Amino acid sequence: MTTLIIGANGQIGRRLCQQCAAAHVPVRAMIRHENQRAFFEELGIETVRGDLGGDMTAVFTGCDQVVFTAGSGASTGPEQTLMIDLNGAMRAIDLAREQGVERFIMVSTRHTDPLQGPERLRPYLAAKRAADAYLTHSGLAHVILRPGRLTDAPGSGRIALSREEASGEDVSRDNVARVIVTLLKRQQLDHREFVLLDGERVIDEAIR
Structure with a gap:
């Protein structure tokens, strides 16, 4: 089973x-x-050229799962947010469904209500909310990850799946990547959403 990583060159993707x-x-x-x-x-690792704002039809061929961890980046304007974080995600979901992909893993955001997030991030949060809803109603088996504030701290291998379990609002990018690897191995987990923060639970035990 091969998994396509969209956003592979990003900080989580690498x-x-x-x-x-x-x-x-x-x-x-x-x-x-x-x-x-x-x-x-x-x-x-095999590579394939594709563009969320352009042609990416062929990138899904032979893949059974997709991880979407792409983002327009903090320095781009609302136009790129719409094209990448919303339209790019929706196109990826459509193409995955059309080409028979079995499961779609979305790296999203903990803020499910854009009005509860920082004002400068609200266009991005609104785009992510719409893309998540589109995935939820797509008919694809899916998992949505909702990480907290991302850091470059070394991964501890321990997480929390709720704010109540966590001691803070952060999660390391290493831990996010480790959770995704665990999900790729546990293909029976679908139609699920996880809040993801650094915590005390061993990843393999928490993701069950």
């Missing part, structure tokens, strides 16, 4: 690909530019 390579989980990295290929080839 960590995820490294961990998948170490765990011998077969993945395909979607890249936009040729100069991104070397990083993944050194890991022994």
Whole structure:
């Protein structure tokens, strides 16, 4: 079973690909530019060119699962937020469904209500809310991850699945990637949503 990673060259995506390579989980990295290929080839990971704002029809061929961990980035304006975080995600969901992908894992945000998030992030949060709803009603088996404030701290391998369990609002990108690897191995988990924060529960035990 091969998993397509959309957003493979991002901060979570690179960590995820490294961990998948170490765990011998077969993945395909979607890249936009040729100069991104070397990083993944050194890991022994297949790459395919695709663009959330352009052509990506062929990238799904032969893939059974999709991880969407792409984002327009904090420095882009509302136009890119709409094209990548909303329309790009919706197109990926449509193409996955059309090409018989079995499961779609979405890396989203903990803020399910854009008005509860920081004002400067509200367009992004609104786009993520709409994309999540589109996935939920797509008919695809899916998992939506709702990580808290992302950090570059080393992954502890321990998480919390609610604010009540957690000691703070943060989660390391390493831990997010580890959770995704666990989900890729546990294909029976679908139609689920997880809040994801750093905590005290061992990942393998928490994701059951």
